[in-house]
Amino acid sequence: MFGRVRKACGRFLDAWRVEPRTAPEARTHNLFEAAAAYVSACAEDDRERIDEAAGWVSPEALSFGVNELACRAVVALARERDESPRTVARSLLGLPEA
Numbered sequence: 001m002f003g004r005v006r007k008a009c010g011r012f013l014d015a016w017r018v019e020p021r022t023a024p025e026a027r028t029h030n031l032f033e034a035a036a037a038y039v040s041a042c043a044e045d046d047r048e049r050i051d052e053a054a055g056w057v058s059p060e061a062l063s064f065g066v067n068e069l070a071c072r073a074v075v076a077l078a079r080e081r082d083e084s085p086r087t088v089a090r091s092l093l094g095l096p097e098a
Contacts, residue, residue, distance in 0.1 A: 029056040035065025 029037075034056040041049035054062060074092070078085040090097060 031057045031061040031065040032068070034062055035069045038062060039066060039069055 034053050037053035037056070038050060041053055056062075057065070074085045074089050077092075078088040081088060083091075087097065
């Protein structure tokens with residue numbers, strides 16, 4: 001009986017083992033790294049870097065990361081300008097004050 005449990009646990013643990021990565025290019029990027037690289041590449045109009053960063057994570061994760069980056073940037077700029085985030089966002093987009 002204990003042999004079956006040990007064998008089942010061994011298979012379970014084997015499934016969770018990850019082989020060590022040896023190549024530096026095998027490193028995975030998180031969604032915030034991808035978003036930062038994507039947005040900076042877009043600002044510099046660098047199509048090659050845009051495509052590279054877009055391939056690091058899923059489109060949904062990239063969208064979330066870009067949204068989070070935009071929110072943080074607006075909040076930081078609002079604090080710097082001593083204005084509301086809404087005013088800063090509308091100003092950045094060239095919209096009239098509401």
